[in-house]
Amino acid sequence: MKKIFLVDDSALMRSVLSDIINSDSKFHVEATARDGVEALEMLRQSNSYDVMVLDVNMPKMNGIELLQKLNEEKIRIRTMMASTDTMEGAKVTMDALDLGAIDFVHKPDRASACKGEDFTKEFLSTLWSVSISKLPTIVSVNKTEKPADKKIDKQIMQAVQKSTASISGNKIVAIASSTGGPRALQAVIPKLPKNLKAPVVLVQHMPVGFTASLAARLDSLSEISVKEAAEGDELQKGTVYIAKGGVHMHIEKNPSGKLVIHFKDGPTREGVKPSANFMYESLANSPYDEVVCVVMTGMGADGTEGIKNLKASKKVHVISQDEESCTVYGMPRAVATAGLSNQVVSLDKIAQEIVMNVGVS
Missing domain, CATH: 3.40.50.2300 (Response regulator)
Structure with missing residues (x-):
């Protein structure tokens, strides 16, 4: 008890x-x-x-x-x-x-x-x-990160970007996270370069109203542009679109053939709304050559079924967060257990692996 x-x-x-x-x-x-x-x-x-x-x-x-x-x-x-x-x-x-x-x-x-x-x-x-989550780490109330750490991070990312400039192909990054996600995302999104050669769509399980605050917080910390997705948003490279709380986010073609965000209401799936499963499945008919799926900390198994279904019609590369760095090792465990993970990496390496897979403009 x-x-x-x-x-x-x-x-x-x-x-x-x-x-x-x-x-x-x-x-x-x-x-x-x-x-x-x-x-x-x-x-x-x-x-x-x-x-x-x-x-x-x-x-x-x-x-x-x-x-x-x-x-x-x-x-x-x-x-x-x-x-x-x-x-x-x-x-x-x-x-x-x-x-x-x-x-x-x-x-x-x-x-x-x-x-x-x-x-x-x-x-x-x-x-x-x-x-059932991990005990939280102690946060330095005055400074969360030493400038030296940031400098090392920046040097690593610059070297990664140089080595990936020649990556070709039309790709998209699709991230799923839940319990522990808002803080974990602060270790990933701010490390992504503004010239990332792909759009990023992101489902974080949150109630209505909170995703705007999450987007604003991440945008203030990041070089890459971060926004709460709006109905009809046209997907652009170098932008992160966070699904609104309380509705499911789909990526669909509009009448002029552009890929846009479309929100649908409806029952929860895996007990959550928005559901990463719907986001992944909606990419099945998209023109992308490859979908880089990233599954991070969270309860349950949202994302697993969606990636499985997406794999039937698309080239997919799956990066899942390792147990050690997860607040709750649920969603990444489900993906890994289903044999869907191409890479299992620690939280501090996720941004680097995203860039390694999609490249920079």
């Missing part, structure tokens, strides 16, 4: 969320705290919890400040954000994920609205994926 530490300033919300957590025999609320100050004191004394469910907006010390303190004091705990602040792409969600929170749910404004079946299901599913 997983031990849960619940931190929320509302007594009613603590009661409602405790009932939801304890309703599943896999979990038990071991302790609660009313704010970040109380939570920090309790974690200093004993950190025997499997997951901390953390509110953002609290008196004395809020959730973001608590995560900063935990990093400063090198206290590692799997954290799931549950806050009314994590709505409509709030920047605070990205800040929490940057500071080591593993995943999040949007908590309705009213405690009574938390009792619905949809919220309960989403909450417990997210809690489970966080509970």
